[in-house]
Amino acid sequence: MALHAVYPSWDGSKALKEAAEICFKCGVCCVLKAHSCHAQYDGQFDPRHTFVYDCLGAEKPVDNPNLWLCVSCHKCEELCPYDVSPVHFIEAMKVEAFESGGAHTSVLSEIEQIIETGFAFPLTVSSARQREALELEPLKSTALGDLKIITEETGLRTKLRKHKEAEG
């Protein structure tokens, strides 16, 4: 249970190194079409160059835009016969990219949206109209004070501000 549960202290860089060494490049995680990785459907991959090889083999992983195709479905982890657990090292690379200001723009905008409104999606006029027609109560942002306190104490807000400043 503890392995998957939150793994906040998981040493991504160490695991990354180990994963690269252990991966046998058997391709099981990506090429079984009925069960495997959805990212493999991206046109640039094939059984000789799978999505996971692409992530593992990138010279500068954090600059590899293919990282963001991973949805953390854990199928690669469950299929891997060598316990490499590709999902963990792909997530570690995403963290590295985020920390260095190189995350996908959708990631940054979603995080901001959540901490500023409490919702992952914008509250639109159209949604308000639909809710009214369905006699559902209007949506409102709540707990924004709590979200501000939490994200300031954990340092997330500072991190986002720095990324923005770096972008100019």
Add this chain to the structure above:
Amino acid sequence: MRFSFFRGCFIPVRLPYIEKVSRLVLGELGVELRDIDGFTCCPEPVGFQIHDRFTATVIAARNISLAEDAGEDIITLCNGCTYVLRQVNEGLKADEELRDRVNDVLSSTDHQFRGTVDVKHFAHVLKEDVGVKRIKEKVEKPLLGLTVAGHTGCHIVSPVDVMGFDDPFDPVVLDEMVAALGAEPADFDLKTLCCGWTLTNYGDRESANKLVGAKLSAMRGAGSDCITAICPQCFYQFDTGQMLASRRLGLDFKLPVMFYLQLLALSMGYSLDDIHYRMHRVRDPGFEDKIGRLLS
């Protein structure tokens, strides 16, 4: 049985008619939903949780603590919300040191995680608390002759030890829930393949179209009249995503998707209008005729 109702973001904002139907159907099954003032986004797993696990853990723990204050387990409508909240709930119950760190931050907001409740997807609740027998008792119009392709989705089955719902490579629970309504579960290839929602968001739309097209063709090839999903993002991908993919790929069929609770409502005698089918992007006259005959 009463639960703190964690409706998430996607359904109330993008698919409010699913919220409406869910409240109606779960209520009829004896599942009382208590609205909690102060729930925020879970937070969303792929965009938020992965990138700052500690902050995400604190936000999720705060949400769980509100249900703890109410003394009720949480019920969700979304695979993603369940994935985040269960990971955090089980993780913090098992890790005292992390729990203390999280509670240190939470104390500034007058909340504390205590580890006293469970987090369940509505499908967990139907399977474990309501039970197939009770569902069958509520069926007034068995969906006989309707073939339904069940798409369980990814985040409710993995990681297996945390989610505790079904086998990721041979899921059967949703099919059992479909069969309980009198319908025939479709046996199709690519059953456990992801819906491709994230390819749409972060990848190449053509690839997402290709994936959805392949999956829909497999469902159609198995004789499906419709799809059923238990996750709003999967639902959206099979509805709006199908519409977009179909334009591009020129698919010669339409396969409507039903959120499972909509399908359940039909079997209870509610009409297509009652479940707000008119708000779906993908509608099919053949499916409508079949439902019309079953409900008459």
